Amino acid sequence: MTSDKGLLIVLSGPSGVGKGTVRKAIFDHPDTDFKYSISMTTREKREGEVDGVDYFFKSKEEFEALIEQDKFIEYAQYVGNYYGTPVDYVDQTMASGHDVFLEIEVEGAKQVREKFPEALFIFLAPPDLTQLERRLVNRGTDSPEIIRHRIDEAKRELKLMNLYDYVVINDDVDNARQRVQCIVEASHMKRARVESKLRKMLLEVNQ
Ligand SMILES: Nc1ncnc2c1ncn2[C@@H]1O[C@H](COP(=O)(O)OP(=O)(O)OP(=O)(O)O)[C@@H](O)[C@H]1O
Numbered sequence: 668m669t670s671d672k673g674l675l676i677v678l679s680g681p682s683g684v685g686k687g688t689v690r691k692a693i694f695d696h697p698d699t700d701f702k703y704s705i706s707m708t709t710r711e712k713r714e715g716e717v718d719g720v721d722y723f724f725k726s727k728e729e730f731e732a733l734i735e736q737d738k739f740i741e742y743a744q745y746v747g748n749y750y751g752t753p754v755d756y757v758d759q760t761m762a763s764g765h766d767v768f769l770e771i772e773v774e775g776a777k778q779v780r781e782k783f784p785e786a787l788f789i790f791l792a793p794p795d796l797t798q799l800e801r802r803l804v805n806r807g808t809d810s811p812e813i814i815r816h817r818i819d820e821a822k823r824e825l826k827l828m829n830l831y832d833y834v835v836i837n838d839d840v841d842n843a844r845q846r847v848q849c850i851v852e853a854s855h856m857k858r859a860r861v862e863s864k865l866r867k868m869l870l871e872v873n874q
């Protein structure tokens with residue numbers, strides 16, 4: 668009755684809140700043993716980004732062909748580009764007993780919730796909108812127009828944070844990292860308790 672499958676962990680939140688930064692801190696930490704699902708996107712590669720490490724970079728045509736072939740567990744259009752989570756990696760990795768970590772925007776997270784209601788959903792929130800905008804500006808990767816667009820999206824996304832299992836405020840990267848790791852640990856313990864109760868109930872019923 669024990670679940671041999673890994674846990675699906677979804678970290679979501681507005682662009683610039685620090686999802687990638689917190690995720691890197693989590694994966695650099697020696698206690699972390701889950702796997703990161705690399706997304707596909709049609710967005711232009713930024714300076715320093717590596718295909719197959721940061722994203723799998725695809726053309727619009729390639730991405731749309733993969734949609735047709737049902738190759739994503741979720742995908743969304745965000746600020747003019749496609750982003751999606753490849754199904755094969757997630758299925759195979761979870762089936763092998765590993766936890767899989769997704770870092771995605773909120774529309775994609777909604778789709779994952781429909782397909783995997785048992786997944787763990789964590790919303791990473793900024794201390795406030797001013798700091799969110801400052802982080803996007805300081806990151807220096809987007810034009811003022813794209814930043815405005817991302818902030819507009821953020822206002823919409825922040826209204827949806829109550830749909831998540833947990834909200835973590837990224838005021839400090841190491842604090843946020845610790846909170847996410849504690850939430851994952853607690854979810855494993857809860858799952859083990861539920862499974863143990865179910866096992867006992869089954870034994871009683873079968874006696
Ligand atoms: N707690 C924090 N305090 C101050 N700056 C931060 C914090 N966390 C992240 N940052 C900075 O904010 C900027 C945006 O972070 P990051 O790229 O990780 O965001 P993101 O949510 O992954 O964005 P996107 O969704 O667009 O990929 C980066 O320059 C990063 O160094």
Ligand SMILES: Nc1nc2c(ncn2[C@@H]2O[C@H](COP(=O)(O)O)[C@@H](O)[C@H]2O)c(=O)[nH]1
Pocket residue numbers: 680681682686706707710741742743745750751752770771772773774775776
């Ligand atoms: N729905 C999905 N959203 C994703 C995925 N991979 C990344 N993202 C999110 O897109 C925005 C923009 O990312 P950027 O790299 O262009 O700044 C951001 O919120 C990412 O978290 C995905 O597979 N599906």
